[in-house]
Amino acid sequence: MVLPWAIQQTQPKVIVLLNLGRDQLDRLSEVRVVAAKWKSALATLSPACKVLADADDPFVTWAARDLVNVIWFTSGTSGHMDASTCPECGVVLKWSADKSTYSCECGFRKPSPEWILRENVLAGPNNQKVSIVSAIPGMAALSNAARAVITGSFFGVSLVDSSEAISKVSSVDGRFGQLTIGLTNFRLLLSKNPASWRETLATSASGPQSLLLVVNAQTQDGKDTSWLWDVDFSPLKGRTVFVTGDRRLDVSARLTVAEIDHQITDNESSAAKIIGKNDADLIASYTAFHRLAKGVKR
DSSP states (O other): OHHHHHHHHOOOSEEEEOOOOOOOTTTSOOHHHHHHHHHHHHTTSOTTOEEEEETTOHHHHHHHTTOTTEEEEEOOOOOOTTOSBOTTTOSBOEEOTTSSOEEOTTSOBOOOOSEEEETTEEEEGGGEEEEOOOSSOSHHHHHHHHHHHHHHHHTTOOHHHHHHHHTTOOOBTTBTOEEEETTEEEEEEEOOSHHHHHHHHHHHTTSOSEEEEEOOOSTTTOSOOGGGGGSOOGGGTTSEEEEESTTHHHHHHHHHHTTOOOEEOSSHHHHHHHHOSSEEEEEEOHHHHHHHHTTSOO
């Protein structure tokens, strides 16, 4: 678990806490356990350290709520698949009808954010406002861009300068890069746990008709593929879906239960031969992604 270790090894001036999502249990602990370890580690920080924290996530809120120098951010993310009960007292957490706010009878609740991202406008203290544009698709990318802009301001970089620089980033370590296999032009996406799959599938929903899923279960991926059952694959209905990778049969079983028509292939090249000279999305787990990213057009 990186955060407690990093705090011990350094004297951070700023820490940015995104959201805490479910991951493979053979790689990381259960979400509540991770939040508890974060809370203990954050308690050791110098009061001078600024912590930019995601107010939309009850676990992050709980971990950071007692800090003297916490700055809250919201992008309006709704709901949390693991936050059915209060992280403070264990009672059922109450969510608003639109799942944008939460509270508990013990007094735990969503804090009032200093920074608010609505659509593509970031608003902060003292009437600060700036447009956030991300060349990388998806709400998660836009939220991360906004957090980067806020973080830059802590170090004296203007919101406008940060926003303009970030808008020019179109691919990060191969993510959303273009990859040609055979005659097919793939857009390469990385998904490594249920939360990232949910975001990636939402992003891909407006993409090409054809989609290739590549799932491995090597050490870096997490050898336990039971997490596949935590992913809602319903956005794939009506699309042309191909499945490959070391655990293609596991993925096929999950898609069959979800009533998603699909075709199993031996490898990416086999899928490309069927797709032909068309665009397609390729969603890969960690090890497959890093192998394929070497071929992304720079």
